[in-house]
Amino acid sequence: xxxxxxxxxxxxxxxxxxxxxxxxxxxxxxxxxxxxxxxxxxxxxxxxxxxxxxxxxxxxxxxxxxxxxxxxxxxxxxxxxxxxxxxxxxxxxxxxxxxxxxxxxxxxxxxxxxxxxxxxxxxxxxxxxxxxxxxxxxxxxxxxxxxxxxxxxxxxxxxxxxxxxxxxxxxxxxxxxxxxxxxxxxxxxxxxxxxxxxxxxxxxxxxxxxxxxxxxxxxxxxxxxxxxxxxxxxxxxxxxxxxxxxxxxxxxxxxxxxxxxxxxxxxxxxxxxxxxxxxxxxxxxxxxxxxxxxxxxxxxxxxxxxxxxxxxxxxxxxxxxxxxxxxxxxxxxxxxxxxxxxxxxxxxxxxxxxxxxxxxxxxxxxxxxxxxxxxxxx
Amino acid sequence: xxxxxxxxxxxxxxxxxxxxxxxxxxxxxxxxxxxxxxxxxxxxxxxxxxxxxxxxxxxxxxxxxxxxxxxxxxxxxxxxxxxxxxxxxxxxxxxxxxxxxxxxxxxxxxxxxxxxxxxxxxxxxxxxxxxxxxxxxxxxxxxxxxxxxxxxxxxxxxxxxxxxxxxxxxxxxxxxxxxxxxxxxxxxxxxxxxxxxxxxxxxxxxxxxxxxxxxxxxxxxxxxxxxxxxxxxxxxxxxxxxxxxxxxxxxxxxxxxxxxxxxxxxxxxxxxxxxxxxxxxxxxxxxxxxxxxxxxxxxxxxxxxxxxxxxxxxxxxxxxxxxxxxxxxxxxxxxxxxxxxxxxxxxxxxxxxxxxxxxxxxxxxxxxxxxxxxxxxx
DNA sequence: ACCGAAGATGTAACCGATTACGCGGCGAGA
DNA sequence: TCTCGCCGCGTAATCGGTTACATCTTCGGT
Numbered sequence: 001x002x003x004x005x006x007x008x009x010x011x012x013x014x015x016x017x018x019x020x021x022x023x024x025x026x027x028x029x030x031x032x033x034x035x036x037x038x039x040x041x042x043x044x045x046x047x048x049x050x051x052x053x054x055x056x057x058x059x060x061x062x063x064x065x066x067x068x069x070x071x072x073x074x075x076x077x078x079x080x081x082x083x084x085x086x087x088x089x090x091x092x093x094x095x096x097x098x099x100x101x102x103x104x105x106x107x108x109x110x111x112x113x114x115x116x117x118x119x120x121x122x123x124x125x126x127x128x129x130x131x132x133x134x135x136x137x138x139x140x141x142x143x144x145x146x147x148x149x150x151x152x153x154x155x156x157x158x159x160x161x162x163x164x165x166x167x168x169x170x171x172x173x174x175x176x177x178x179x180x181x182x183x184x185x186x187x188x189x190x191x192x193x194x195x196x197x198x199x200x201x202x203x204x205x206x207x208x209x210x211x212x213x214x215x216x217x218x219x220x221x222x223x224x225x226x227x228x229x230x231x232x233x234x235x236x237x238x239x240x241x242x243x244x245x246x247x248x249x250x251x252x253x254x255x256x257x258x259x260x261x262x263x264x265x266x267x268x269x270x271x272x273x274x275x276x277x278x279x280x281x282x283x284x285x286x287x288x289x290x291x292x293x294x295x296x297x298x299x300x301x302x303x304x305x306x307x308x309x310x311x312x313x314x315x316x317x318x319x320x321x322x323x324x325x326x327x328x329x330x331x332x333x334x335x336x337x338x339x340x341x342x343x344x345x346x347x348x349x350x351x352x353x354x355x356x357x358x359x360x361x362x363x364x365x366x367x368x369x370x371x372x373x374x375x376x377x378x
Numbered sequence: 379x380x381x382x383x384x385x386x387x388x389x390x391x392x393x394x395x396x397x398x399x400x401x402x403x404x405x406x407x408x409x410x411x412x413x414x415x416x417x418x419x420x421x422x423x424x425x426x427x428x429x430x431x432x433x434x435x436x437x438x439x440x441x442x443x444x445x446x447x448x449x450x451x452x453x454x455x456x457x458x459x460x461x462x463x464x465x466x467x468x469x470x471x472x473x474x475x476x477x478x479x480x481x482x483x484x485x486x487x488x489x490x491x492x493x494x495x496x497x498x499x500x501x502x503x504x505x506x507x508x509x510x511x512x513x514x515x516x517x518x519x520x521x522x523x524x525x526x527x528x529x530x531x532x533x534x535x536x537x538x539x540x541x542x543x544x545x546x547x548x549x550x551x552x553x554x555x556x557x558x559x560x561x562x563x564x565x566x567x568x569x570x571x572x573x574x575x576x577x578x579x580x581x582x583x584x585x586x587x588x589x590x591x592x593x594x595x596x597x598x599x600x601x602x603x604x605x606x607x608x609x610x611x612x613x614x615x616x617x618x619x620x621x622x623x624x625x626x627x628x629x630x631x632x633x634x635x636x637x638x639x640x641x642x643x644x645x646x647x648x649x650x651x652x653x654x655x656x657x658x659x660x661x662x663x664x665x666x667x668x669x670x671x672x673x674x675x676x677x678x679x680x681x682x683x684x685x686x687x688x689x690x691x692x693x694x695x696x697x698x699x700x701x702x703x704x705x706x707x708x709x710x711x712x713x714x715x716x717x718x719x720x721x722x723x724x725x726x727x728x729x730x731x732x733x734x735x736x737x738x739x740x741x742x743x744x745x746x747x748x749x750x751x752x753x754x755x756x
Numbered sequence: 757a758c759c760g761a762a763g764a765t766g767t768a769a770c771c772g773a774t775t776a777c778g779c780g781g782c783g784a785g786a
Numbered sequence: 787t788c789t790c791g792c793c794g795c796g797t798a799a800t801c802g803g804t805t806a807c808a809t810c811t812t813c814g815g816t
Contacts, residue, residue, distance in 0.1 A: 029552070031802055042766045047804060054805090057764060072550055077519035079802035081456045082771050086803090087516070097481045097488070097500070107475050110502055114509070119516055122475070122500035124488055131492070138465070138497055141455035172450050174407065259699070291699040298701075321637070321669040323676075323701030409772055420796045425774060432775090435794060457772035460801050464773090 030073045039067035050075065051085070081143070090341065091121045091139040092148040093132065100316045101333050105150045105180055108337020116345060118145065129162075136166050140173050146192075146344040148337070150180035152228030160185040167191045171356070176347065178340045182227050184358060192347055193360040194340045198228055201329040201365035202235025205311050206283055208327070208367055210243045213375045214281040214309060220254040220265055220293055221285025229257070229285055232313060236283060251278075257285045262292030270300045280308060280376035287312035287319045287328055294322060294372075305374035315368055325370035332363045339363065408449045417445035428453065429463070459521075468719070469499045469517040470526040471510065478694045479711050483528045483558055486715020494723060496523065507540075514544050518551050524570075524722040526715070528558035530606030538563040545569045549734070554725065556718045560605050562736060570725055571738040572718045576606055579707040579743035580613025583689050584661055586705070586745055588621045591753045592659040592687060598632040598643055598671055599663025607635070607663055610691060614661060629657060632667075640667030644674035653678045658686060658754035665690035665697045665706055672700060672750075683752035693746055703748035710741050717741065 036043045041060055048054040049064040067073070080086035092109045094102040106122045113120040121144070125131035139147045147170060153159055163185040167177040171190040178192045185191070209217055219236045223229040233252060240249055254265030262284055270277065284290035290312035294304050304310050304324060312319060315330035339361055347359060414421045419438055426432040427442040445451070458464035470487045472480040484500045491498040499522075503509035517525045525548060531537055541563040545555040549568040556570045563569070587595055597614050601607040611630060618627055632643030640662055648655060662668035668690035672682055682688050682702060690697060693708035717739055725737060 029802090032804095033802080043803080044767080044805075045765060048765090051804080055763065060764080072547065074515075074518045074547070074551055076460075076521065076802050077516070078456045078459045078521065079771090080519075080804080082454075082460055082773085082802080083804045084771065085805095097475055097485050098478075100476075103475045103481050106500075107502065110475070110500075111504075114501075119499070120501065121497070122484075122488075123492075123498065124485065126489075137452075138455070140452045141458075143454065143456065169450065169452070173452055259695075295699070317637075318696050318699055321673070321696055321700060407772090411772080421773085422775075422796060423794085426795090429774080433793070438794080454772050457801090458774080460772080460803085461774045462801065 029076075030071045032073075032075070035064065035067045035071060035073050038071060039063040088118050088145040089121060089142060090118045090146055090148070090344075091123065091135075091142070091144040092150060092337070093135050093139075094122070094124050094150050095127055096124050097122065100318075101314060101331070102151060104333035105148075105337040105340075108334040108339075109148055109341055110337070112338040112341035116341070118341075129159075133162070136170075140169060140175065143173065144175055145348070146170075146176035146178055148178045148180055148340045148344075149182075150337075150340075152182050152226050154223075154225040155183075155185075155227045156225060163191075164189045176344050178344050180336055180340050184360070187358070189358060190356050191358055192340070192343050193358070194336055194343060194363065195360070196331050196336060196363045196365050198231035198365075199235040199238070201313065201331065201367070202232040202283070203239045204235075204365070205313070205327070205329050205367045206236050206239035207243070208369075209281045209283065209309060209311060209373065210239060212281075212309070212373055215245065215249065215376075216251070216279040217249075217281045217283055218251045218253060218269075218277075218279040219283050219285070220262060221257045221289045222252060222255055223257060223285070232285060254285075254289075257289050259288040259292040262289030263296045264292070265289075266293040266296035267299070270296065270302070275300045275302075277302070277308065280378075281373070282308060282310045284310065284312045287314045287316040287326060290326055290328070291318060291322055305372050307377070309373040309376070311367075311373060319368075320370065322372070324372050326372045327370045328368060329365050330368050331365050335363055407454075408451050410451075410453070413442065413445045413449055413451050416449060417441040466496050466523040467499060467520060468496045468524055468526070468722075469501065469513075469520070469522040470528060470715070471513050471517075472500070472502050472528050473505055474502050475500065478696075479692060479709070480529060482711035483526075483715040483718075486712040486717075487526055487719055488715070490716040490719035494719070496719075507537075511540070514548075518547060518553065521551065522553055523726070524548075524554040524556055526556045526558055526718045526722075527560070528715075528718075530560050530604050532601075532603040533561075533605045534603060541569075542567045554722050556722050558714055558718050562738070565736070567736060568734050569736055570718070570721050571736070572714055572721060572741065573738070574709045574714060574741045574743050576609035576743075577613040577616070579691065579709065579745070580610040580661070581617045582613075582743070583691070583705070583707050583745045584614050584617035585621070586747075587659045587661065587687060587689060587751065588617060590659075590687070590751055593623065593627065593754075594629070594657040595627075595659045595661055596629045596631060596647075596655075596657040597661050597663070598640060599635045599667045600630060600633055601635060601663070610663060635664045635667050637666040637670040640670030641674045642670070643667075644671040645677070648674065648678045648680070653680075655680070655686065658756075659751070660686060660688045662688065662690045665692045665694040665704060668704055668706070668750075669696060669700055683750050685755070687751040687754070689745075689751060697746075698748065700750070702750050704750045705745065705748045707743050707745050709743050713741055 032043050032046050036046045045060055046064050049056050049061050077086055090113045092106050094106055097103050097106060110120045123135050125135055167189045170177045176192060180194050184193050219233060237250060253269060282293055284293055290310055294310055297308060302308050312326050312328040315328045319326040319328045343359060343361055410421050410424050414424045423438050424442050427434050427439050455464055468491045470484050472484055475481050475484060488498045501513050503513055514525060545567045548555045554570060558572050562571050597611060615628060631647060660671055662671055668688055672688055675686060680686050690704050690706040693706045697704040697706045721737060721739055
């Protein structure tokens with residue numbers, strides 16, 4: 001099907017049989033009543049034929065289908081939704097679809113939702129809290145089956161309170177809030193959480209640097225209070241400590257993630273030390289920052305990995321095309337999205353009445369080894 | 379807040395309307411009638427207060443607002459849509475949100491639509507035609523104000539026919555089809571088109587190579603019949619011809635775009651010529667392919683741009699992080715999305731009744747110069 | 757020939773909003 | 787004091803579907 005076989009006279013040409021069948025003038029929308037009239041049956045029969053969930057005679061079915069085709073009838077999704085049938089919709093709200101991480105998560109949600117017969121809305125607020133709020137409200141109004149909120153945020157008390165309000169509001173409407181890549185705002189909030197282990201990923205990749213012989217490792221990209229960044233720094237610290245290094249070995253520098261922040265921060269750092277860094281390796285908060293840092297180092301004549309080793313975080317597509325290809329931590333962004341949907345659906349099946357529980361899934365990370373790490377010079 | 383306790387006797391007790399008044403357990407959704415009951419006014423008043431488009435007394439307004447807050451009432455977007463008010467929705471259908479180009483266009487549509495009070499659904503079919511069809515159908519059912527279809531496609535007769543059917547179907551439902559980055563399927567189809575000048579972009583970047591002294595330029599990345607690729611090859615050919623080179627100078631090789639195709643094709647080519655290429659520059663069909671080609675060349679000991687110059691197409695974010703940074707053709711992907719929305723809305727304002735016209739906008743491209751081009755060796 | 761079950765279809769009551777229409781109350785002008 | 791007009795508000799029709807319930811066949815069993 002879907003083949004539009006049976007070259008029906010296109011909607012433009014559909015003249016044919018009926019009275020005033022030409023869609024050319026009739027500006028009113030074609031309703032189920034029109035179909036019923038043309039087929040000579042009742043609206044109930046039309047509805048049943050179209051839904052296919054009730055026995056109908058072959059004769060009636062044929063007449064209805066014919067009328068539908070003649071009139072080019074398209075059922076009204078909103079009316080159908082109002083009546084309680086039709087496909088459910090789910091929503092995913094991200095900061096921006098430009099970023100590969102968000103895009104991947106959104107893609108995962110989309111795919112899994114589509115596979116389960118839901119249609120999916122992807123919306124973005126560009127970091128604007130007011131817009132985020134408006135989006136959640138809209139999804140509540142649309143009676144979205146659940147809302148996936150993805151990405152980190154600065155976890156201050158005010159924001160946590162807001163999240164709690166979202167969750168309760170959604171729950172009250174029979175819906176659900178799913179947090180993706182960010183922790184729950186509190187223990188009693190009815191949210192579903194799908195996370196990945198930020199701290200462990202950081203621990204592993206820093207351990208990799210340590211076992212390559214590095215002792216002076218710079219962490220690049222601070223974002224105070226940010227829920228995805230703090231654990232990475234914590235993992236960095238724990239790795240250092242576990243290898244017997246004193247706290248004085250910690251070097252945490254540079255504000256912000258993303259390419260330009262990484263670039264600017266590294267330029268500043270290298271300028272301050274006159275091009276002779278006191279570190280032999282860099283752990284960048286994300287791959288974009290790593291790319292920026294590498295660009296800055298190149299400008300100072302520092303080669304990767306001969307002079308300074310570099311590792312990143314995220315395993316963006318770009319990581320493999322840097323020169324040299326970047327060793328980094330893979331986060332299962334796509335799976336994160338799929339899992340969010342699965343979790344929400346499973347939860348809805350388990351307790352259809354009202355969301356009250358909180359569930360949490362943690363997906364694993366792993367470091368992917370490429371060519372940006374070597375043993376330190378000395 | 380969102381405390382939702384407030385000892386309200388539960389929605390439904392106010393009017394005592396329904397047969398078998400809801401038992402304590404069945405948490406029915408709170409409707410406008412519940413609000414009216416609690417506020418001691420009629421549903422009309424509630425609606426008017428909430429819409430704010432009709433004079434209401436301060437007393438009534440206060441009571442209604444109070445009841446809304448107490449009951450945590452959220453208006454039903456579907457019912458409102460059915461009644462003909464509420465925000466309109468627009469849809470954008472892409473191949474995948476993973477790809478930077480699609481993501482950018484989607485972002486542009488999203489932003490512009492949001493700025494104009496529409497809510498926006500982003501959906502993707504992974505190149506699956508059946509799914510694309512289903513998506514368009516769904517958007518028709520949702521009565522989307524317009525549907526943006528983005529990206530190239532192989533332009534065979536069958537596909538063109540399909541597009542024509544989409545357009546007519548949407549037009550019949552009072553909606554509109556907007557094509558983004560792809561030509562109209564025919565002159566009489568009611569579609570809106572926003573394109574960028576593929577051919578001119580290719581012409582410009584190849585001219586850049588030519589004026590740097592290159593005479594042996596390889597085009598990499600064929601995709602027969604594909605609407606975005608063919609013009610690039612045409613531009614390449616025209617540039618060569620305009621510089622007085624004979625058709626025999628044309629070298630068009632390699633099937634497919636994307637990183638892996640570029641990598642594989644270049645490996646094959648270099649293997650065939652034993653690492654001694656008969657070209658001094660490469661024009662890759664997109665930046666990803668350029669990245670792959672550069673990786674392959676590196677494996678053969680060929681440096682960019684000292685041994686071979688490289689240019690790409692798209693100006694993906696990745697282009698600036700390749701080593702060396704890639705000279706490429708910028709396409710205004712973000713603007714493409716915004717313009718699609720503007721065009722559709724302008725058109726809808728112009729002829730509210732029924733879409734019948736076809737409009738076309740072409741956005742410009744420009745080449746961005748970076749470090750991947752040098753004068754040829756000899 | 758009669759009765760009841762099963763099957764197909766029609767009627768009308770929903771779903772939850774918006775809004776045209778009509779009515780009561782109140783202030784102003786005669 | 788009696789209208790007239792306006793303002794605020796309630797009643798009910800409407801949007802376009804779904805579906806419980808009633809109705810009308812038709813058919814098999816005895």
